[in-house]
Each structure stands twice: as structure tokens, then as C-alpha cells.
Amino acid sequence: MEKYKQAFVPVEERVQDLLTRMTLQEKVGQLNQRMYGWNAYVRDHAGITLSDSFKEEVAFGGGMGALYGLFRSDPWSGMNYENGITAAGSAKAANKVQRYVMENTRLGVPVLLIEECPHGHQALDGTLLPVNLGVGSTWNPALMKQAYAHIAAEIRSRGAHVGLVSALDILHDPRWGRSEECFSEDPYLAARFTEAAVRGMQGDEPHELASPNKVAVVLKHLCAQGAAQGGRNAGPAAIGQRELREIHLPGAKAGMEAGVAGFMAAYNELDGIPCHANKELLTGILREEWKFDGIVMADGCAIDRLLALTGSYESAAALALSAGVDISLWDTSFTTLEEAVKQGKVSEVEIDRAVSRVLRLKFRLGLFEHPYVEELSATYVVGHPDFRNINLQVARESVVLLKNEGDLLPLEAGQQRRIAVIGPNADRLYNQLGDYTSVQREGTGTTVLQGIRLIAPEGVTVVHALGCGIRDESPAGIQEAVEAAKGADVAVLVLGGSSARQFGGEFDSNGAAIVSEGNPSEMDCGEGVDLADLSLGGIQLQLVEAIAATGTPVVAVIIQGRPHALTGLDDLCGAVLCAWYPGTEGGKAIGEILFGKVNPSGKLPVSLPRSAAQLPVYYNQKDPGRPRVYVDMPSAALYPFGYGLSYTAFNYEHISLSQDSISASELEQGTKVTVTVGVKNTGERSGFETVQLYIQARESGITRRFAELKGFCKLELLPGEYQTVNFYLGTEELAIWNREMNFAVEPCRIAVHIGGNSRDTVATELTISGGYE
Numbered sequence: 001m002e003k004y005k006q007a008f009v010p011v012e013e014r015v016q017d018l019l020t021r022m023t024l025q026e027k028v029g030q031l032n033q034r035m036y037g038w039n040a041y042v043r044d045h046a047g048i049t050l051s052d053s054f055k056e057e058v059a060f061g062g063g064m065g066a067l068y069g070l071f072r073s074d075p076w077s078g079m080n081y082e083n084g085i086t087a088a089g090s091a092k093a094a095n096k097v098q099r100y101v102m103e104n105t106r107l108g109v110p111v112l113l114i115e116e117c118p119h120g121h122q123a124l125d126g127t128l129l130p131v132n133l134g135v136g137s138t139w140n141p142a143l144m145k146q147a148y149a150h151i152a153a154e155i156r157s158r159g160a161h162v163g164l165v166s167a168l169d170i171l172h173d174p175r176w177g178r179s180e181e182c183f184s185e186d187p188y189l190a191a192r193f194t195e196a197a198v199r200g201m202q203g204d205e206p207h208e209l210a211s212p213n214k215v216a217v218v219l220k221h222l223c224a225q226g227a228a229q230g231g232r233n234a235g236p237a238a239i240g241q242r243e244l245r246e247i248h249l250p251g252a253k254a255g256m257e258a259g260v261a262g263f264m265a266a267y268n269e270l271d272g273i274p275c276h277a278n279k280e281l282l283t284g285i286l287r288e289e290w291k292f293d294g295i296v297m298a299d300g301c302a303i304d305r306l307l308a309l310t311g312s313y314e315s316a317a318a319l320a321l322s323a324g325v326d327i328s329l330w331d332t333s334f335t336t337l338e339e340a341v342k343q344g345k346v347s348e349v350e351i352d353r354a355v356s357r358v359l360r361l362k363f364r365l366g367l368f369e370h371p372y373v374e375e376l377s378a379t380y381v382v383g384h385p386d387f388r389n390i391n392l393q394v395a396r397e398s399v400v401l402l403k404n405e406g407d408l409l410p411l412e413a414g415q416q417r418r419i420a421v422i423g424p425n426a427d428r429l430y431n432q433l434g435d436y437t438s439v440q441r442e443g444t445g446t447t448v449l450q451g452i453r454l455i456a457p458e459g460v461t462v463v464h465a466l467g468c469g470i471r472d473e474s475p476a477g478i479q480e481a482v483e484a485a486k487g488a489d490v491a492v493l494v495l496g497g498s499s500a501r502q503f504g505g506e507f508d509s510n511g512a513a514i515v516s517e518g519n520p521s522e523m524d525c526g527e528g529v530d531l532a533d534l535s536l537g538g539i540q541l542q543l544v545e546a547i548a549a550t551g552t553p554v555v556a557v558i559i560q561g562r563p564h565a566l567t568g569l570d571d572l573c574g575a576v577l578c579a580w581y582p583g584t585e586g587g588k589a590i591g592e593i594l595f596g597k598v599n600p601s602g603k604l605p606v607s608l609p610r611s612a613a614q615l616p617v618y619y620n621q622k623d624p625g626r627p628r629v630y631v632d633m634p635s636a637a638l639y640p641f642g643y644g645l646s647y648t649a650f651n652y653e654h655i656s657l658s659q660d661s662i663s664a665s666e667l668e669q670g671t672k673v674t675v676t677v678g679v680k681n682t683g684e685r686s687g688f689e690t691v692q693l694y695i696q697a698r699e700s701g702i703t704r705r706f707a708e709l710k711g712f713c714k715l716e717l718l719p720g721e722y723q724t725v726n727f728y729l730g731t732e733e734l735a736i737w738n739r740e741m742n743f744a745v746e747p748c749r750i751a752v753h754i755g756g757n758s759r760d761t762v763a764t765e766l767t768i769s770g771g772y773e
Contacts, residue, residue: 004368011363015356021107024348027355028337029061031321033114033297033329037070038077038084040097048085048093050100060335063105065327065358066112067097071123071158073438075501076511079124080439087125087158087382091375094159098371109359110367113159114218118166118181118436119583121154125382125441127584129391131434131561132166132193134398134580136183136605137644139690139714141196147394148200150387153213157381159373161365162216163201164264164297167194168223168251171563171606172618175231177529180434180499180561180581182226184605185618185641187247188709191254194219198258206259210366212377218297219255221266222275222282224248231530233512234267242702244270245737247620253290261361262295265325267302276302277309282324295326295357300510303333314339318346326354330510388585395589397688400578400602401645402566408553408574410596410647411490413457420488421449422467422481422547423495424540425559430500431470432559434581435526437500445584448494448557451591463488467547470498470522471537478539478546485552492594493547495540495569496559499526499581525561534565534612541568548572557590567610567638578604596647601688601714603644603757607637619758620705623696642692642709642757648683648719652691652762655754661767664745672730673766677754679725681717690714693727693754694761700748701739707758727754734768 003009004018019027040054058064071090073079085093094113102108115121119135120128127150129135135144148165155163170190171182183190201217208214224244228235239248252263265282266275275281276298286292298320306316317333318340328334340346362368401409411419425431427449429440446454453462467481468474485491500523501507506514512528515521520529524537535541548554556573558564561581570576577600579590592598609617610633619641629635658674679691693711697704711727729752735745747770755761 007369011360014363015359018107018109018359019352019356022355023062024338024341024351026062026107027351028334029063030065030109030355030358031327031337031351032061032064032334033066033068033327034331034335035067036077036330037067038072038079040067040070041093043083043085048089048096050096055100058101058104063107063109064101064111066114066162068114068329069116070094070097070113071115071126071160073124074122074436075503075505076507078503081124081441084124084439087378090123090158091373091378095372095375098159102371110362110371112161112362114162114164115155115160116436117151117155117163119434121151122436122438123158124438126438127151127154127382127387127391128433128437130395130398130583130586131180131581132183133180133561133605134582135193135394136189137400137580137602138394138397139189139603139712140397141192143390143394143397144193145196145200147390148197150384150390152201152215154378154382155215156213157373157378160215161367162218162261164218164220165197165201167197167219167255168221169226170247170251172227172616173231174534174563174606174609175531175612175615176226176228176562177233177526177531178225179563180525185607186605186620186709187250189605189712191251194251194255195258198255198260202259202261206364209261209364216261216361216365218262218264218295219252219260220264221299222252222263223266224270225266225268228268233528233530236269239270241741242737249285256290256292260294261364262297264297264299265302267299267305274306274309276320276325277306277323279323287324293357293360295361296324297327298325298329298331300329301331303328303331306333314343314345321346321350321354326357391583392585392589395582395585396592396598397601398580398582399590399593399600400604401575401600402578402639402643403570403573403576404645405574408555409594411594412596413460416489417459418461418463418488419452419456420484420491420552421452421462421464421494422484422491423493423543424466424468424470425496425498426464426494428500429584431498432581432586433500433583434561435499435501440584446587448559448587448590451587451589452492452594454588455591455595455597457595467543468539471520471524472522473538475539475542478543481543482546482550485547485550488552490553490555491547492555492557493544493573494557494559495536495544497525497537497561497564498523499529499561501526532612534563534609536564536566536569544569544572555594563606563608565609565611565638570638578608599647599685599687600644601646601690603642603690604639605641607641608639610634610638620708622703623706624703640757640759642690643759644757646687646689648681648685648687650689650717650756651680651682652677652755653680654678655752655762655764657752657764657766660765661769663769664747667731667734667745667768670730672728675727675729675752675754677725677762678722679715679717680722681719684719686716686718688714688716689756691725691754692757693752694758695729695733696751696753697748700736700746702736707753729766
């Protein structure tokens with residue numbers, strides 16, 4: 001038997017043995033992921049039939065490196081419950097694809113099946129979590145590790161092997177339509193969730209990748225897409241090396257250290273170099289500095305965009321491959337790699353290097369020993385009640401209470417016997433699911449209106465009126481909404497935005513929505529839908545004004561995929577909940593919070609602006625050493641990073657350090673400073689508080705930030721309960737990229753702040769000296 005087929009032989013030996021047996025055509029085939037997976041089959045009354053175009057693609061490369069989106073369902077793919085692959089049929093379809101590839105190629109190399117899972121699995125019957133901004137609001141990576149583990153089990157049970165996970169984008173400009181895919185504006189918080197995603201989906205140990213309930217993770221996007229100029233999708237990121245390393249690379253580094261299988265390069269450029277052609281990034285930092293040995297995948301059609309630099313597909317392919325890209329996504333360029341070798345544009349040694357990485361992943365996944373999946377396994381995994389409960393808990397913890405004047409919330413049956421639920425997002429499930437969302441089976445999920453009716457105590461009447469659209473300017477529904485509010489004890493206005501795509505819409509070759517300039521329609525967020533103005537769309541503020549004028553108390557629930565500017569709305573409402581896109585379980589979670597069944601615990605992972613005109617507003621900007629303010633509006637965010645109220649209250653006291661000073665040498669030798677603070681629940685309800693630690697450094701030789709998150713801890717406190725919380729500051733937390741661009745501890749003075757958000761803190765001071773103390 002050939003060595004590469006022998007399971008007991010070390011992986012590297014198997015890779016090299018197989019590589020020596022491959023022709024150049026077969027090698028190039030392993031680097032291509034050209035097909036859209038939904039074009040690989042046709043479903044009719046008889047079941048799934050593999051398409052001729054799929055068979056031609058296998059023949060082209062003497063095999064197939066990867067197939068993207070076999071189970072994808074959405075308006076772009078056109079796949080739905082009539083023509084797509086459901087959970088019940090997915091394993092059989094995956095096995096049919098795998099069997100054809102292995103039985104109709106010379107070497108029988110299995111194909112990687114790759115699926116989108118930016119917030120759950122984008123497939124028919126796939127579980128959808130709250131979007132990443134909601135996930136970030138939980139400040140609970142341990143919970144998310146559980147959720148991602150279930151997502152992995154779902155995907156593997158259906159026969160796929162790799163999940164594409166949005167995690168690396170840092171939200172610096174909320175005008176960007178893909179804001180919802182970011183965990184945070186803060187690199188430390190985002191990195192903790194990136195770790196959770198990788199460990200949840202791949203496991204804590206390398207050998208777990210071959211388990212029947214784990215998948216390989218490809219993290220996207222590398223890097224700095226969230227810093228695009230003007231918030232325009234895929235725009236250039238005008239940042240330097242220090243900003244790159246301080247803000248945009250920590251998440252990728254955390255993912256790499258957690259064992260991630262791969263990264264996806266980003267569309268944007270850094271200082272004139274597109275990320276797909278950035279050898280310093282993809283090889284210098286990733287491979288040589290970090291010692292990463294996994295795959296780098298291209299983003300959709302991105303290598304073809306390099307034609308603007310090279311003039312030919314062969315040259316574009318050679319440029320990307322030489323920079324460090326290993327496997328394509330839907331582009332033409334990588335299909336010309338064989339010709340590029342013949343033309344002398346790239347060497348076969350570079351081809352071998354990339355092919356080795358792809359093969360290594362296939363061996364690590366155990367695909368040569370177990371290429372097929374049990375055909376009934378998905379029916380036991382997908383939709384499991386345990387996962388629905390976890391998804392519901394994520395939704396609960398993702399909701400942020402921003403305002404609660406006079407303790408308007410929670411609603412009580414004795415005080416509010418008639419509730420008017422009004423607004424464009426009150427009863428539209430797809431508006432609370434976000435972008436990259438699959439078609440939903442009838443009866444799936446709970447809207448906010450349904451959640452309120454489900455949780456409302458006996459004797460409470462709930463009435464509903466639409467009021468207006470997301471961006472529709474028609475005032476036709478306002479009067480009906482006003483009448484509903486007049487007869488109610490409280491009005492719950494469910495407003496915000498929508499990333500819901502429509503069948504029949506226009507889409508780019510990479511799936512991004514194409515929306516005409518100046519007219520975002522009802523879809524005002526998501527990939528390809530960037531905004532200049534962050535105000536609520538259409539006449540939503542006019543609706544709020546009309547309802548507030550009735551004198552009925554107003555609770556606003558904001559369903560959104562980006563931080564909207566809520567200044568006008570905030571002044572008119574007694575209570576405001578930020579719910580992001582809370583997913584299929586979001587309606588029930590919001591209902592539980594409104595009626596006090598659940599005490600809100602979410603904290604903002606981003607700063608909420610007053611206006612797009614004050615951007616940037618992220619909390620950790622550089623400290624210029626003196627005030628720099630606007631004349632025409634406050635410079636501070638409307639609500640600061642880390643902010644979130646509870647139905648109880650917490651008090652911070654007795655912050656202290658294990659030592660007030662320490663030398664840089666001691667820190668670099670492993671000594672850590674313990675920071676201790678006391679936290680007390682001073683209210684009458686149990687509640688969760690997220691204790692946050694920030695540092696503010698001065699006199700360290702470079703310009704530092706106003707504040708830097710360096711630790712957090714989410715804990716539950718009973719009424720009157722007091723707990724002591726410890727944090728530890730060592731080299732990782734206190735070192736900086738110094739003037740020589742070395743990561744090292746520098747002498748400085750550090751103010752250590754602890755509190756329930758980045759603004760309201762208690763503080764003490766630590767001194768770092770240059771020598772031994």
C-alpha cells in the first residue's frame with residue numbers, strides 16, 4: 001500500500017509521499033476552490049444528482065482541493081427548501097460528492113467541503129446565533145465556546161469539514177456594512193472571542209480535529225478591513241505598522257495560538273499593498289515570525305482583483321501564491337497556475353509548498369481514513385434542544401440595557417396591562433438575523449412581538465402596529481401606531497436596521513449585495529451596504545416623536561447590525577435596549593428581559609456615536625496629551641465602550657495592587673502584579689456584572705491610548721453580595737511595540753482603572769522602572 005494511505009505513518013511523511021506522486025495538473029487542482037457548491041448538484045424528486053459542471057471541475061484538476069458552500073442557502077445562491085439540501089439529506093449529498101472525487105481520480109485524494117459560519121451555519125436547518133456584535137456584548141467567551149462547539153458538531157455531522165468564521169475585523173468605522181461581523185472595537189475583547197471560536201470548533205488539542213464533532217476553522221479577514229477609509233467595504237486601511245500590531249493583529253495571533261487551521265486574506269490594502277499580495281503579512285509575520293503552518297485562503301474572487309497590478313491571470317496567481325496564499329476562492333487566476341509555471345512566473349517549489357499545506361489539513365482532519373459520514377448523524381445533532389437553550393442564553397446575554405429612567409423596566413402586569421408593540425422590526429424574523437443568513441423553515445424562530453406575547457403575564461393585552469418601514473419614507477402607518485399607543489400603558493418601539501437580503505436582488509460575483517447609490521432600500525446593512533449617515537433610516541425618528549407625543553411611556557428596542565446614532569431617539573424614550581441582530585431566539589430573549597424574567601447583563605463591545613460626523617469615536621484612540629474637542633457637539637460617545645445597565649446596581653471599592661512599582665526586568669522574567677477590587681450588588685435583584693480592567697500609560701516613549709482593556713471578568717452577585725476580584729498584569733498586558741518596533745516592557749507610569757464600563761471607574765497607579773528594584 002502507498003505510504004500516504006497508511007494511517008500509522010507520520011503526517012509529514014504521508015504529505016511528502018503523496019506530493020511526489022502528483023502531476024503538476026493534480027497539484028494545481030488541490031489549490032483551486034473555483035466552484036460555487038450549489039452548482040455541484042441538482043435536486044429533484046429523485047434526490048441529489050451531481051452536475052456535469054462539477055464532474056468537469058474534478059477532471060480539470062485531476063481531483064478537487066475544496067468545494068465551497070455545498071449546503072449554502074440564501075437569495076444569492078438561490079437555494080431554498082424546494083431545491084437545496086436540508087439537514088436530513090446533507091450527509092448523503094456530501095458522501096456522494098466525496099465518493100465521486102475519490103473514485104474518479106487517479107490518487108483518490110478527498111475533497112474539503114467548506115461552509116460559511118460567520119454567526120452559525122448558513123445552511124438550510126443550520127443554527128443561527130446572534131451576530132458577532134451581539135456575541136461581543138455577552139462578554140462571555142466561555143458561553144460562546146459552547147455555542148461554537150455545537151456549530152462544529154452540526155457542520156461535521158452533515159459531512160463538511162471547514163468553517164469560515166468572521167472574527168478578525170475590528171470595528172473602527174460603523175458606517176461599514178459589515179460592522180455586524182466584528183466582535184468589538186477592542187483587540188483584547190475580540191481576541192478572547194476568537195480563541196473561543198477556534199477552541200469550540202476545533203477542540204483544545206490538535207488531535208481533536210479528526211473527531212466526528214469538530215471542524216477546521218479558517219478565520220477571516222487578515223487584516224484591518226474594519227479600518228477601511230470612509231467605512232467603504234474593502235477600502236484601503238490607512239494605518240501604520242504599530243496600529244496594525246496593536247489593534248488589528250492580536251485576534252489573529254490569539255487564533256493562531258489556539259491552533260487555528262487557516263486564515264482568509266482580506267480584500268483591503270495596507271499602504272498600497274493588497275493583502276492577497278502582501279508577502280510581509282502572509283509570509284513574514286504569519287509564517288516566519290509566528291511560525292504558523294496552516295493554510296491561507298483567498299477571499300472570493302480577490303486574486304482576480306490583482307489584475308489591476310499585474311495585467312494577467314497568470315501573473316496575479318503567481319503574485320498571490322508567492323505572497324503566501326495557498327488556496328483560491330472562486331477566481332480564475334489560480335486555474336492558470338500550471339501555465340504560470342510554464343511561463344516562469346512561479347516555481348513548482350512554491351506550488352509544492354502550498355499543496356503540502358492543503359494536504360496536511362486533509363490528513364489532520366482524518367479524511368483519508370474516514371472520508372464519509374454516517375448518513376443519519378445530522379438528524380440527531382441539528383436542532384438539538386440543548387443547543388437551542390445555549391443559543392437562547394447567548395441572545396439573553398447579548399442584549400444591552402442603555403437607559404432605564406424611573407425603573408420603567410421591567411414591565412409589570414399590575415402597572416402595564418395593555419402594551420402596544422410598534423415598529424418595522426417588531427414582527428420580521430429576517431430583520432433580526434443579520435447578513436449571511438440562510439432561508440428559514442416556516443415556524444422557525446421568535447420575533448420580538450411573538451416573544452412579548454409568549455412571555456407577557458396573564459391579563460396583559462398586546463396590540464401591534466407597523467408604524468413605518470426601515471427606510472421607507474411613507475407616513476401612512478403612523479396614525480395607526482399613534483392610536484395603538486394612546487390606548488396602551490406602555491409602547492414598545494422595535495426599530496433599527498436590516499441586513500435581510502431579498503430573492504431577486506442584485507449580487508456581486510462574491511455574493512455582496514449591490515444596492516444603488518443613495519438608496520439602501522430596506523436593507524441598510526450587510527456586505528456591500530455601507531452608510532454615510534448613522535441616523536435611523538427613513539422616518540423612524542418621526543415615528544418615535546409621534547408616539548412620545550401621546551404621553552405614553554416609550555421603551556425602544558433597537559435591532560441593528562451597526563452602532564446607529566441614537567441621540568434624538570434617546571431623549572424621547574424612558575428605556576432603551578440595544579439588541580443588535582439577536583438571532584432566531586432573540587424575540588423570546590427580549591420578551592424575557594422586558595418582563596424581568598431575565599436581568600440584562602450585556603455590555604457594549606463598541607462605543608455608540610452621537611453622529612457620524614464625530615467619527616472616529618472608538619474608546620481607545622491615541623492620547624495627544626491635551627484636549628481636542630469639537631465645538632458643535634460633545635466629543636464623547638453617546639454611550640461608552642463597556643457600558644450596560646442592569647435591573648440591579650453594583651458598587652466598586654477598595655482597588656489595590658500587590659505592589660505599587662515593579663521593574664521592566666522583573667516583568668520580563670515572569671513576575672506579575674495582582675490587581676484587586678471589591679464589587680458589591682447594592683440592589684434588590686441578583687445580577688451579572690462584567691468587571692473591566694483598563695490601563696492608561698504615560699511616559700513610555702511612544703504615544704499611548706486613552707485607555708486599553710487588559711482584563712475582564714463576568715460574575716453573578718446576589719442582592720447585597722460582595723466579591724473580591726483579582727486581575728494579573730504581566731508582560732503580555734504591559735509590554736508595547738516600542739520605538740524600535742520590538743514588543744517589550746518600557747519604563748512608564750500606568751493608571752490602572754477598574755469599573756463596569758470604560759468611563760466610570762476607580763483607579764490606582766503602577767510605576768514601571770527601567771532596572772531591578
